[in-house]
Amino acid sequence: MISAELRDARKGFTALIKDALYPRICPGCGRASDRAGRCICWDCFGRIEVLDGGLCALCGNPLTGNPRSDFICALCRQNKPSFDRARSGALFSGIMRSVLHDFKYNNALWLTADISDIIEGVLSVGFDVNSIDLVVPVPLFRTRERERSYNQAQVLAVELAERLDRRLDTRSLKRVRATETQTRFNAAQRRVNIKDAFAVVRTQWIRGRTILLVDDVMTTGATLSECSAALKRGGARTVYAVSAARR
Template structure:
């Protein structure tokens, strides 16, 4: 049903101009739900970032640096980046995208990720794009995996395949929102399993998630992917809390 709504929305968009999700005026970006003015006000994360996790430094860095969090516990992924700060219209859009079936916003959200990907990664090296998986009961509740929707669109744009099956979430995990970094790591530990390691071995994988907080989930996915022979694991998300 949600997919039908999505298709219906796409059809309407082709006929009628869209209202900007930010200011409510008609969007002047073709096929997008954010106008240029609102899009250009988004706080992007493109400089003075931890070279591993993409954590923004307060102030400016004169050379490459690794943040305190990564120094204490090196993440299992090779590099993670988020396109924007989790504030303002980005936060509102991500909330609607995840909890209110606003799948038609995917093009706008993928615009942000694609910008960060091309600017900050050697994306030509990527073999396959993978979403962070949902556990099956959560998937049934929501009927879609928001990260899969983003991964599929991003993969299409960079002409790679999307693999939503090889990595699976094998147990339910509590929502991480109220946990600190140590609790998050413990909560997510052992939550993922590779079910088709022949699709993983020797490959460079781009993991996709909607929002990154401490990176514990992405790091746990990367641990399992590397255990099964992944050559490199990169991670990208729309926004960082």
């Protein structure tokens, strides 16, 4: 078994060689990236609107003013979400919008590390990372996964599980019903559309566990909440929901 230091050193060396052979072009400014092993350059990375303060304690909704750290927003008070806490890396704006669009629809898997950096930035701030047992992606319905050839949430979950050195579980939570795309719906319609769309099929893996649930973009939180409800029905102790960006 190789030590973590040696593994990191090897990775760093591989990244250096790759950088020399294939310069990475920043999707924000079109110049060669100066971040080792990453596509987004330091300049553009610094302009991403990260969500690291002034948030609803429960859903991570950015709030105006200077809310107390335990403040729960009106949306959560009206409809309590099923996750224990949700956090997003950044606002869905500027470079994050184009990066996540390319990642989802244009097979831009080379952006995985960049997007994971944004998520990783909020993990330790938002959650008790040491308590996480399993990393679980929001599943796609099987026909949609075939159309798109991959599940972008799963790609991010794979990367995060590796970075956190936690078990990845892509098989216990299933989408059991096809749903219409949420984009045209308002918050209430989204909740109805996604209701009971997920189920836990292997409760022995979920029962008593603290789960990091991963998606690419959070809008109203209806999907993350519904997945969390299914995980809780399956016996999960705690569900932390994380996404790269928030609309």
